[in-house]
Amino acid sequence: MKALQRGVCWCVCVTLCVLSVDASWWYMGSLGSQVMCNNIPGLVSKQRQLCQQNPKVMQAIGAGVKEWILECHHQFRNHRWNCNTMARDHSLFGRLLLHSNREVAFIYAISSAGVVYTVARACSRGELDACSCDPNRTGSWRDSQGTFAWGGCSDHVEHATRFSRAFVDAKERKERDARALMNLHNNRVGRKAVKRFMTLECKCHGVSGSCSLRTCWLALADFRRTGDHLRRKYDAAVHVAVNQYGTGFMRLTGTHLKRPSKNQLVYSEDSPDFCIADQESGSMGTAGRVCNRTSRGADGCEVMCCGRGYDTSRVSRSAQCECKFHWCCAVRCRDCHQVVDVLTCKGHT
Numbered sequence: 001m002k003a004l005q006r007g008v009c010w011c012v013c014v015t016l017c018v019l020s021v022d023a024s025w026w027y028m029g030s031l032g033s034q035v036m037c038n039n040i041p042g043l044v045s046k047q048r049q050l051c052q053q054n055p056k057v058m059q060a061i062g063a064g065v066k067e068w069i070l071e072c073h074h075q076f077r078n079h080r081w082n083c084n085t086m087a088r089d090h091s092l093f094g095r096l097l098l099h100s101n102r103e104v105a106f107i108y109a110i111s112s113a114g115v116v117y118t119v120a121r122a123c124s125r126g127e128l129d130a131c132s133c134d135p136n137r138t139g140s141w142r143d144s145q146g147t148f149a150w151g152g153c154s155d156h157v158e159h160a161t162r163f164s165r166a167f168v169d170a171k172e173r174k175e176r177d178a179r180a181l182m183n184l185h186n187n188r189v190g191r192k193a194v195k196r197f198m199t200l201e202c203k204c205h206g207v208s209g210s211c212s213l214r215t216c217w218l219a220l221a222d223f224r225r226t227g228d229h230l231r232r233k234y235d236a237a238v239h240v241a242v243n244q245y246g247t248g249f250m251r252l253t254g255t256h257l258k259r260p261s262k263n264q265l266v267y268s269e270d271s272p273d274f275c276i277a278d279q280e281s282g283s284m285g286t287a288g289r290v291c292n293r294t295s296r297g298a299d300g301c302e303v304m305c306c307g308r309g310y311d312t313s314r315v316s317r318s319a320q321c322e323c324k325f326h327w328c329c330a331v332r333c334r335d336c337h338q339v340v341d342v343l344t345c346k347g348h349t
């Protein structure tokens, strides 16, 4: 009985300790439309204050968490690490976050990009009290095709970036250690990525579409563009160490002393291989993951299953086939049954 009690206490302590280390605003994604600022574990006081002052913004950010996680899943769907989140874990990514590897760099960048994106969009949609369309986009302006008038609704990415910086970075600004310095840098890379893909959209006016008059607005591109961009940054991430003053980074590979640029993701720890499940490193392993027999990429069975081999199961799927275009204007297809082999990685033996 004593032993059992001690076991229970130990469990509770471990759970609480893990929570207080890792929990963050990401947890808001699981709260639905009611964001209770005092019930979110891991918010620092500045974040709690912003949360209380901006309930609608928090709702938007909470809903946005699901979107950037989906984008992260998409970017790494064919990868051993597939951005999997853990159920019942307040930090979503478990102990992975205690490390400073490439994967963590990507998570920080895309999460802070996600805040910029969702807040700017919520401003434009009129969902928030403190912002709407970019008020600075008025009057006339020039681009390579001549002059145009600002019109419509330009997404207010500056406001969203400011809010994201204040809210997301607050936690890291409090910590002031090497990990926090890296998180701040990667958060910034993420925010800049959103702004980079703003596009000028225009409507033509004038005699029979001559386009002698244009009204234009700056619009956010699809979040996929940001995801693709950050995925390339992940591939090109720079291995760094924090300098002796704790104020910046030094590259550990290539030209020493040269600092990484403000557009590069930085990391300081090598990643685990993510082959087998391991709580300490935050790896879920690849047992049960679907792989592709013929692919030579990361989703190939050899790479994905880490040489453990795979199981084959035959499944029948229905799909549309023999689609024909009928004049005018319909596409008609037949339902075909296909039998396909699905290959899944064997577990560790």
Ligand SMILES: *[C@@H]1O[C@H](CO)[C@@H](O)[C@H](O)[C@H]1NC(C)=O
Residues within 6 Å of the ligand: 136, 158
């Ligand atoms: C307004 O926009 C122009 C460019 O469109 C920019 O140069 C200027 O800094 C902006 N001002 C503010 C207050 O954001």
Ligand SMILES: *[C@@H]1O[C@H](CO)[C@@H](O)[C@H](O)[C@H]1NC(C)=O
Residues within 6 Å of the ligand: 292, 293, 294, 295, 296
């Ligand atoms: C498997 O990989 C090959 C080669 O990359 C590709 O052509 C094929 O579409 C993939 N199969 C599936 C089911 O994804």
